[in-house]
Amino acid sequence: MVFKKNRTILVGCSILLLNLSVYSCRSDEEKRDYTIWVNPFIGTLHEGHCSPGATVPMGMVQPGPESHTTYYNGYEMDHVVGYQYTDSLLKGFTQTHLNGVGCPAMSDILLMPFSRNVNGSDSPEAYYSDYDKNSEVAAPGYYAVHLWKNDVKVELTASPHVAYHQYCFGTPVAHVLVDLQYGVNWNVNELNRLVLESSEQFDDDFTLSGYRQVNDWTTRKIYYTIKFDKRIVNKKLLEAKNGEKAKRFVLSFDMGTDSILQAKVALSTTGIEGAKKNMDTEVPNWDCFTEVRNAAKEKWNTLLAGVDIQGTEEQMVSFYTSLYHLYIQPNNIADVDGTYRAENDSIYCSRDKKFYSTFSLWDTFRAVHPMYTILIPDSVKGFVNSLMEAYSHKPVDSSCETEVNKYLPRWGLWGRETNTMIANHAVPVLVEAYCKGLLPDTYSLYDIFQAIYTSVSKPHYRNHTKLIDKYGYIPYDVQLSSFDDGRETVSRLLEGIYDDYCVGIMAQDLKEDTVVRHMAQRADYYKNVYNPKTGFMCGRNAEGEFKTEDPTEVVGEWLSQSSYTEGNSWHYLFHVLHDVPGMINLMGGEVHFAEKLDSMFYAAQSPEVKTLQWKILGTLGQYWHGNEPCHHIPYLYKFTDEGYKADAILNYLTTEFYKNAPDGLKGNDDCGQMSAWYMFASLGFYPLDPVSGQFILGAPQLDGASIRVRGERYFTVKVKKTSSDCIFVKEIYLNDKLLDRPFITYKEIMDGGELYFVMEERPDKDALMSFTVR
Structure with missing residues (x-):
């Protein structure tokens, strides 16, 4: 040679x-909306292994749906990114996803809003919901769907480090399942082995922060802070099973006359303070979902x-x-x-x-x-x-x-x-x-x-x-x-x-x-x-x-x-x-x-x-x-x-x-x-x-x-x-x-x-x- x-x-x-x-657009007069040609649902069925969730270019978070259907041989391979387009149920919405990979990983920190009575069930399956497929929308920096059973419209967008959730409830009753044990792996029956270490704390009546170390594709440390715009008036800790290390909470909120609940989830590899700094820097305010969504879209348009x-x-x-x-x-x-x-x-x-x-x-x-x-x-x-x-x-x-x-x-x-x-x-x-x-x-x-x-x-x-x-x-x-x-x-x-x-x-x-x-x-x-x-x-x-x-x-x-x-x-x-x-x-x-x-x-x-x-x-x-x-x-x-x-x-x-x-x-x-x-x-x-x-x-x-x-x-x-x-x-x-x-x-x-x-x-x-x- x-x-x-x-x-x-x-x-x-x-x-x-x-x-x-x-590059940027040639001039303001020539700006086009290139995002209309993007279909994030391409590759979400069978072997494509793509997620339709919201993200910004090369961002740390990718909030999106986790789906479920009757178990079949090959289920884990199809669900390595947590979602398959034809599944009939949604488990909730996690903050991280990969694009088109062949091994299960990510799908960290699941949130599932609901307004119905689940009779105090400790089973995560009790919170699954069917959904209106026609309402499911995905675009660069945005995802939305209407949950029929849970009676909630869910909208997701993101900044580089922060997932921004917006839930519109059909009734004045608002609850959110926060599942810190959930993830994807090669055996859906062994989620108890996924989390190696975990700690959680409520900083105040609006904020839940914590840490978890997971062992999926590799061993990762994740620090997070979850902040809601409404006061948490009740916290129920669900019963852990089979030696699970992380917790599941059902949180209830004082909605007053409002039907919309907002949540922000910031992540970090360095610590909880790092996650909080990321949130305070990128999305410090409330009622700015549209602004964050538009900023994400603009970032995508600049690249496209x-x-x-x-x-x-x-x-x-x-x-x-x-x-x-x-x-x-x-x-x-x-x-x-x-x-x-x-x-x-x-x-x-x-x-x-x-x-x-x-x-x-x-x-x-x-x-x-x-x-x-x-x-x-x-x-x-x-x-x-x-x-x-x-x-x-x-x-x-x-x-x-x-x-x-x-x-x-x-x-x-x-x-x-x-x-x-x-x-x-x-x-x-x-x-x-x-x-x-x-x-x-x-x-x-x-x-x-x-x-x-x-x-x-x-x-x-x-x-x-x-x-x-x-x-x-x-x-x-x-x-x-x-x-x-x-x-x-x-x-x-x-x-x-x-x-x-x-x-x-x-x-x-x-x-x-x-x-x-x-x-x-x-x-x-x-x-x-x-x-x-x-x-x-x-x-x-x-x-x-x-x-x-x-x-x-x-x-x-x-x-x-x-x-x-x-x-x-x-x-x-x-x-x-x-x-x-x-x-x-x-x-x-x-x-x-x-x-x-x-x-x-x-x-x-x-x-x-x-x-x-x-x-x-x-x-x-x-x-x-x-x-x-x-x-x-x-x-x-x-x-x-x-x-x-x-x-x-x-x-x-x-x-x-x-x-x-x-x-x-x-x-x-x-x-x-x-x-x-x-x-x-x-x-x-x-x-x-x-x-x-x-x-x-x-x-x-x-x-x-x-x-x-x-x-x-x-x-x-x-x-x-x-x-x-x-x-x-x-x-x-x-x-x-x-x-x-x-x-x-x-x-x-x-x-x-x-x-x-x-x-x-x-x-x-x-x-x-x-x-x-x-």
Whole structure:
């Protein structure tokens, strides 16, 4: 591996791009309400795992509904964010939610208003209510619903740290269940194990404050204060069951002649005083629900206005909802004064007064973070600062082999490491920021290099450096460290060596020659797991013998000696992001490579999980769009003479797998990765290798788009087609010059200009669309 190969098209890798600011609307006269195109209910049914609750961009709180239906096999997987669109009952409204994840977490501090008589029941189920589905409304920064049984209209909005509830009761009687034990986890019958510690106190007749430590996806500490605008006249403590650590209260209020009760819930990681300071700073007054809602909407409009598109109504909704999903996270969990609780359980003040967490990096390094570098480059600096702060305060345990060395976050949640997924994909996020001139001034270049190099070179959980350096791959039958478990061995190698390649780019600039040679050697190790007899990347034992793989079977960490991470042989055959020419040569040249791609997309059989009850949706042949390692694969046709096949596939994926419906996402949104893929596919270019500074040209799905990139500069995409059947690219012009290369660069985008696609029909279109769809 020679790192210079891609550097010839790295634009301004060492040049700091100045004055990259968050865009705003062009003028007051041109302001549009882009929020009307956002449908937060997209992805709230089946595997999308999105929540329709209210939030501001990258806010700490996301107040929204928790739903319930009759228990069924797979219930927990469907309800990892607490809500499914078709459920008939609501349990209440919690203050935190994740966007499109695959593991249950959050759903903290449940409030459920009611006015009916529950006969003093201690059971949380007694407070569930059916609801008027037609009354359920979700928009950026707002959620509302009418509870039939409980006879209450509920409205929710939010500031960055404060959830604002407004309840309109149908009778003068007003009660609220405050459930501090509730949450989501993998077993709905074991909520008693969710809370590890808890304390609660009534500060006065209006305020309940407290703390709870939960153990869902990771162990988190949550401090809160809940304040009502009416006096609490009665407090009933419900009976705890099965060793529960947190309390449930039913509070009754003196409503006088008023029918509206308001509640504010502020959160903090640092302490109750931090939560109170957050509330006093952001929402100090009452009767300002509309103002808070409008402020949230304006924040969303400012971000959404950064891309102005032209397309069908379906495309408008899909695109702006995707853009909305992109900004739900990462979440700034620092208090208003910049303090936050680090993973080592100490309190620090962030160097830039913000601390972002919720980094689903295995997913988001592929398209989400490259999109951030275009749309919100200044925020990228904040993300890098937070990743470095997490690394700096990473606890080290010399008695535990998996934690004896520091490493950058893998999947960071609430400032804690979940150790979910594989590789060290904070590395490409930091190196991409370096190559695009977007590093903050809070850490030196040396500090950042040490963090990325240590993360890939020192042993830690799922980082099999000793095995890789000894064998050139990860044998499934050898254990040199306590964390060498023989699982996902091919995926861990292929994903990890991309990070190595990224480290090599920065090492080369810093003249770290020894590191460059080491990383270059490891970046070529994908060749060591390619089995020429089967034509797949396969697992190997210490003797060098290849495993016999069923290429259609999806496997993962749940199986011993598994080769792949939530994938199969087809999905990881093409996972060589940093050396596509080398991969093509390994497979016998462009013709054979294109034939292999055909065999994947036009396969009669779909991917199958044979050892779990897991129905995979959103596939084309063996391609699985709901699984991120596949996302770049359609674009690989562009490296062959059959690039038009990518055009057909992209058209099909964007129209069939992204719908304006609750089940409109064919896979977990995964903190915006599915959404970012759609945005890039719609615009006509994609970051196949994010750190390279180039975007592979695809086929635009929109009629046109304008992206605010820097100051008053805009990068526009224009499309010429004579009919809706013109889905194939004929010619591409950049700033009126015919392109003779299959990519554009980051600098070309950020300098502003025009990308012009001339589209055409093809006579073999129908044959191309004969996909096997699941």
